[in-house]
Amino acid sequence: MTLFMWILQALFIPVVSPLCIGVIKKVKAHLQNRQGASIFQPYRDLWKLFHKDEVISKDASWIFLFAPFIVFAVTVIIGLCIPLFSSFGQSSFFGDMLVIIYTLALATFFLALAGIDVGSAFGGFGSSREMTLSALAEGGFIFSLLTLSLIAGTTNVFGIASHASFLSGQYLIPVLLAFVGFFIVLLAETARFPFDNPATHLELTMIHEAMILEYSGKRLALMEWASSNKLVIFFALGANLFFPVGLASDMHIGALFLGMLLLLCKLLGFSLVIALIESSMAKFRFFRLPDLLLASFIFNAVAIGLIH
């Protein structure tokens, strides 16, 4: 039975993530009074990219060739390690928050290396900005999850999710502060609006897109899919750790189904919020972003201070 749970958990994120991207694009289109592409369009894009040929630059080394696999594998691994619709610790021994944070750092590491590998100026600058932002965001990321683990008494993500008693009572303010800090880190890590415009064509302003400019065919599909997976991972972390309502506490099918449904609604909610932010705010200048990330870090540090 647990094997079935693992496969379900492993496949859930890759399947759902293009849907989230489609929803975000649809909502943004409607906000711009356009009808916009259907929400299943990302699936078609991925399918088409898997069937296209590839053009790989002759300066690329084996890192450029293997980076997509590693980055995609990392997103699937983290999909296994976080509570999606069930909060009992069936994958007991790698739900640790530090494992999650540093595995994401592994994905960013290889993504940045692949960006530089082909030697184009845009890839280089994309990697430099991406690494700068992820370095500054790491402090806020660790501290936001640390706040929750100090409240729940364990750094295991499943433990935090099952310790659902902290929205009420004295822990309300620290959790809210930690959520604000976490949300800023979410926007930074998934290259969303105030940090980086995902739909831009202007190479100079790109951060995340610049690194995958060089990819084509199935490798580009993997990279796009991995970035949407990462977005859904952060949504799931935000949803299930900060608002752990409705997570299945045992292996009962009904509870699992309910859990899955609730997770989908939460993801929808998050996508709505992201789309609203993206159509109402302009992209910040690069050197104002560190102040935003420092603000997120201070929110979390104050949250930790407030716990006791």
Add this chain to the structure above:
Amino acid sequence: MSIPFLQFLVGVLFLTLVFNHLTKKNFLSVVAFSVQSFVVTLVFLHSFLETGNIYIFFMVVFTFIVKVILAPMFFVRLINRYHLPFSVSTYLSMPITLIVIAVLTFMAHSQKFVPLTNIVPPHQIILSLALASIFVSLFLIVNRKEALSQIISILSLENSIVVFAIFAGLEQSPSLQIGIIFNIFVWIMIATVFVSMIYKHFGSGDVTSMNNLKD
């Protein structure tokens, strides 16, 4: 030998030192030094008579040869070769030197140095006089400008220290004494060669002329 005779000997030692301060002629200061060394050999003889240790007798003979005969001989030859009869004057004028000597001797005899001087109670006066002679010889080195007289003053300092050591009872093994005498002998050889070179190079033994070595 009786205490008063020993006191007389140390008194002679002290007086030769004072004489060294005052004298202008090198030859006279060499003579004074040899008198001083003779006094020291007599003091060694006294300690030999008391302890009856045969080595001390060898040591007496050896010091007699080295200090009383060889060293003055070297110095006289040096004086004649570079014909420098007059030793250059001292830093301080005559009256001030005398005052300083007086102050030093008074200090040596003062209460402050009582624990040092009456290590051996009967020799208390001798020891204080020997201490005074140490201070005066040190002052002699500082006061004299000329290289040769400085060498003589250093040797006299060594003599007064030896006398003080003997009377303070620090005298343990004769081998120590022989060792000291031997290196004094070697030191004299080197010093003479050194001084001769200075004279050859600078034309005079005046220490102040070596100032330009500083920069």
Add this chain to the structure above:
Amino acid sequence: MLNLFLKIFRTKNVVLSLQKEDFAHLDMNEVGEKIAENVKQLFGGSLAIRQVDGGSDNACEQELVALSNSIYDVERFGIHFVASPRHADMLLVTGPVTRNMAKAVKSAYDATPDPKIVVALGDDALDGGIFKDSYAIVGGVDAVIPVNYHIPGNPPTPKVILCSLLSLLETEKHRSIKS
């Protein structure tokens, strides 16, 4: 920020208030469906276009930008513009290829993975248009890279672009059925 959203939700979607039977828009949606239909068959439902500017006077670019505004909204038919030729299926080359842009167009063509379609947009892309035989240009787009289709018009209106896209996709569909 709040009043921005209030304004969005308050204003009715005036743009599409005309009923279906308005002729101008009728074939628009119909053409759109057909394009979407063709794109689904040929490109699995998503056609990535990379617009390459071979030295155009920006007339065609304005029309292309109009393609993705709320009236024509080409995205709902499964077509989207991408940032790099590596991600593209179709190269939309505009303007006469000037001397110093020849190399750029050539390298864009090489950078696009197969299966790819090259479409020359506008009259000056065909043979230089009003700038024909001038010293500054190399000639039409076909002087530099092999061109599959050509959309006439100086500049072609978005509707013309859409219709010619449809006919282009149809011929492409027939050719793929034959091969």
Add this chain to the structure above:
Amino acid sequence: MIESIVSQSGFFFLITLFVMGAFGSLFFHRNDTCANVWSSFFAISGSFFGVLFSSLTLLGGQELFFTFGKTPFFILAFSLHIDMLSSFFIFVISLIGLFCSIYGFGYVKHFYGKYSIGALGFLYNILLGSLLLVVTSSNALFFLIAWELMSISSYFLVVYDRNDPKNVKAGSLYLIMTYVGTAFIILAFLLAYKYTASFDFAVLKASAHLIPSSVKDLIFIFAMIGFGTKAGIIPFHIWLPAAHPAAPSHVSAIMSGVMIKTGIYMIIRLFLDVLQPIPLWWGEAVLIIGAVSSLLGVLYAMTEHDIKRLLAYHSIENIGIILLGIGSAMTFYTLGMPTLALLGLIAGLFHTLNHALFKSLLFLGAGSVIDQMHTKNMEEYGGLIKYMPVTAFTFLVGSMAISALPPLNGFFSEWLTYQALFQGINQLSFSLQWIFILATASLAFTGGLALTCFVKAFSAIFLARPRSVEVMHTKESSIPMQISMAVLASLTFIVGFFSSFLTHMFEKIGQSFTIFQTTSSFVSVSSDQHLQSASGFSFVSAPGLFLLFGIVLLCVFLGTRLLRYRKQKIACGNTWDCGTTLSPRMEITATGFARSIVLIFKNVLKPSIQQDVEYHDAESRYIPKSRAVTMRVENMYDIYFYRPLQKMIDGISLKSKVIQGGNVNVYISYIFLALIVALFIVL
């Protein structure tokens, strides 16, 4: 057989191996290859025997006390005390010594003819031997002798490549700083001797309570300055980025992998073992120093474009992380939480082992790159992965390990350090909690910045297109160099995989301390091999992680092979850069990469960017021929700490020049006055 190894004769044999290696290579200094073979053979066999000796003592758990011959002075005794801690450090030293000697055997070939290989062999073996003596001596004077031996041999190794004046300057800076440090260490031992009347550590430990607390604080400050200079903590680190790059690569690997650990060894030995009941502010001071060193170390590493200086600054950062572990251990023990203190100590020791492994791997990698490229400037590398694939792969593994990415060993030691700091935040009250919060923050930011720095380092060296002609005719480094790098890289994997077993071993080492006799560590190893903290606060399983990474990577690889179109062709074009022809000059350089971070931290780093443009014809200034951007970072310590210090010393010495009257008589009168004054004081 084991008893014969793990005994006094065993250790004696170990030292004689190195001594024979040293004097043998001097003997053969005429013929280079013979000297190299001789010294490398003895270094390798010595280190191998060292690994054998220390692992047996560690597994056996014995402690050895013995003294060599009798010395005339009663205070100096060549007494050695090998307990679990020193056998662990022997293990680290000889393990790294083993690989550096194998590497050195191949690397030294390019010194043939230029310098005397015999001298290199002699100094290298002396260095290894003195390192072993430093960590085992239990008499302060004997320790100082070994410490001096180590400093001098490493000084001569630093200035070994003497044609380059920079090396000689770096060597002299290293010498001055080492001797300033040693002076402080001697002061500390003298103070201790004054109150305990003995230099032997055991006696020192027994009578530590005799030392009044104010003197103990003084000893702490002196010892911290002395051993901090050797370990390279922030205010005293300026020699480290200058001296390590100057030495030959296998020596700089030893120096930064192992030699700075002797400072850490003595800090642990003194503050956690000998001077035990220690006041609270010591732990906090070490914690703050660790936090500051790690953060500033990695920031300065960002600004470097000389590859070895970059790695040297990373040594400072990792020393900071080790000090975080040890500082938390000291604080917890004084607050009466021995289990957490043991956890902090385990984290510190584990990170020492890990840092020794991947830092020496990185230095060896850098050494083989410099050996081929003959320059240390990263801006002239580029594209080396196609010419030196093995070095590139091992350097990648090293940089992944040092930035603590999960499957490798760096992650697990940093995980333990995090657990210690989390418990600090969890269980302590206000002011202490905020110190732990700041320490965790500095560790978090250090992790992020280290990752950025190593992306910069790896990409500037190995990826993209060659930025200088030199790269074209480089070739892979020689076989012994590749072997040692490959084995070190696989070691990072193996240590990562067996991290729970090693944590158990470190727990046993910790428990050999008198203060931790009865305590069990907060993080224990549960049945199925995963690290479990007592209150179930957190657990991670190394084998589980490896399994998960392997399976998922395999599935993804097969999945894409299944999904993609059968007849898919992969064409080979050139990089798309919006149509312009891409010259190597257009790709990102190390300075370009770090520019955004340096500008963000500009008030800490004070960068000065200098643009100079060269025009075709100077008057018209229309067409710029070439444009160069140089970014320089002023060395804050030079300007605000060492230069004023130097001016003060010059001032004093000028004023005191007056005494030098040049007149002999004046000097003698000084003596005379001194005598009189002395007599007055004494009587």
